[in-house]
Amino acid sequence: MKTYYDLKGLLNYFVYRWVLRPLIFLWPPEVAHNKLKAFGLWMGSGGFGRWVLRKLFYFEDLSLNTLVDGIHYRNPLGLSAGFDKDGELTDVYPELGFGFAELGSFTGEICPGNPGVGRRLFRMPKSKSILVWYGLNNQGSEKISSRLAGKNFAIPIGINAAKSNLNPEFDLQESMADYLKTLKAFENIGDYFTINISCPNTQDGEPFVNPENLDALLAAISAIRPADKPIYVKLAADLTLDEINIIVDACVKHGMNGVVLTNLAKPEFNQEYVKDELIFHKGAMSGLPLQRICTQVIRHVYRRTRGKLTIIGVGGIFTAEDAYEKITSGANLLEMITGMIYEGPQVMGEINRGLVELLKKDGFESISDAVGSRNPLPPLDT
Numbered sequence: 446m447k448t449y450y451d452l453k454g455l456l457n458y459f460v461y462r463w464v465l466r467p468l469i470f471l472w473p474p475e476v477a478h479n480k481l482k483a484f485g486l487w488m489g490s491g492g493f494g495r496w497v498l499r500k501l502f503y504f505e506d507l508s509l510n511t512l513v514d515g516i517h518y519r520n521p522l523g524l525s526a527g528f529d530k531d532g533e534l535t536d537v538y539p540e541l542g543f544g545f546a547e548l549g550s551f552t553g554e555i556c557p558g559n560p561g562v563g564r565r566l567f568r569m570p571k572s573k574s575i576l577v578w579y580g581l582n583n584q585g586s587e588k589i590s591s592r593l594a595g596k597n598f599a600i601p602i603g604i605n606a607a608k609s610n611l612n613p614e615f616d617l618q619e620s621m622a623d624y625l626k627t628l629k630a631f632e633n634i635g636d637y638f639t640i641n642i643s644c645p646n647t648q649d650g651e652p653f654v655n656p657e658n659l660d661a662l663l664a665a666i667s668a669i670r671p672a673d674k675p676i677y678v679k680l681a682a683d684l685t686l687d688e689i690n691i692i693v694d695a696c697v698k699h700g701m702n703g704v705v706l707t708n709l710a711k712p713e714f715n716q717e718y719v720k721d722e723l724i725f726h727k728g729a730m731s732g733l734p735l736q737r738i739c740t741q742v743i744r745h746v747y748r749r750t751r752g753k754l755t756i757i758g759v760g761g762i763f764t765a766e767d768a769y770e771k772i773t774s775g776a777n778l779l780e781m782i783t784g785m786i787y788e789g790p791q792v793m794g795e796i797n798r799g800l801v802e803l804l805k806k807d808g809f810e811s812i813s814d815a816v817g818s819r820n821p822l823p824p825l826d827t
């Protein structure tokens with residue numbers, strides 16, 4: 446594996462890998478997450494902190510600029526939903542070199558998440574994964590939207606909407622109203638919406654994988670959607686091909702702009718992790734166990750939709766090669782969390798630097814030229 450660091454990036458890597466990460470990993474993961482968030486908030490709150498972050502981590506190159514569904518991205522690598530569940534660190538992401546950030550998941554109602562606060566995340570370092578059992582904890586769409594209203598964001602912001610995880614009994618009307626409440630609250634905030642129908646950690650499962658429920662939800666969303674905002678639907682990692690096809694076809698039917706592929710992987714359907722690291726038997730895994738299956742889903746959806754749906758590829762991106770594989774398989778944009786936690790905050794710069802090199806090597810002038818380039822479309826039926 447080649448590295449694409451310059452000297453500064455290499456130094457940042459060694460400091461993170463051999464000094465900061467061992468210290469951060471002394472805290473339990475949920476505690477570490479909260480402390481790093483508080484540090485990020487402090488760094489992002491003043492011009493000097495943001496300047497330091499920019500000097501340390503920022504990278505840009507014109508070949509990474511891309512236009513997707515009418516939105517300009519300065520690079521295709523975004524923060525994935527789940528890192529910033531209350532939308533608090535939007536001043537920091539541009540300086541870290543992200544091209545965009547997806548906030549949330551936000552739910553209609555205030556949602557405490559699953560019980561066991563402080564013990565809902567588990568590191569699996571040999572598997573390069575995190576087992577997540579959060580259950581959609583967030584302050585609720587009302588409070589978060591009033592805090593973010595009127596704020597100018599330096600990069601495109603995605604609003605990830607999920608259904609409140611408060612009730613073990615599924616009720617279709619109530620659940621749809623919950624999603625719509627978030628969409629209404631964020632009508633004038635952010636640049637795109639993601640509808641998360643794939644949280645693996647909710648009490649009532651994933652009821653919108655059911656075609657009738659999904660049809661009703663997407664019809665209701667289409668009826669109230671703001672004209673100028675793309676809407677993407679986020680799929681689970683462990684669906685059958687038939688389930689994927691039904692969801693993707695429903696997205697096309699209801700005029701959704703694309704899909705986010707994919708959410709976390711449940712260990713019962715995924716064997717790509719080191720077995721003795723699974724010490725908690727609820728939740729689902731991020732990172733490397735997801736990498737291969739996620740890229741396969743991207744390849745399948747790109748071919749089925751012939752590139753007509755936007756694809757945001759997310760799952761196990763640690764290097765520029767991982768990112769490029771997803772782009773050449775059909776992803777227009779990318780997101781990540783776990784790679785940043787294991788490799789450090791300089792990794793977004795390294796991935797973007799590497800993408801520039803990989804584009805050049807293949808003779809492409811821009812990211813959009815490379816999308817799907819190693820995933821030829823099957824001939825059309827005549």
Ligand SMILES: Cc1cc2nc3c(=O)[nH]c(=O)nc-3n(C[C@H](O)[C@H](O)[C@H](O)COP(=O)(O)O)c2cc1C
Nearest residue numbers: 525526527549550707708731732760761781782783
């Ligand atoms: C700690 C954590 C919390 C997450 N919470 C959410 C969430 O609230 N909503 C969501 O759509 N995805 C959530 N995810 C899934 C990520 O957005 C992403 O799909 C997944 O982690 C794969 O990307 P990665 O391998 O780069 O981490 C979460 C992931 C992690 C690691």
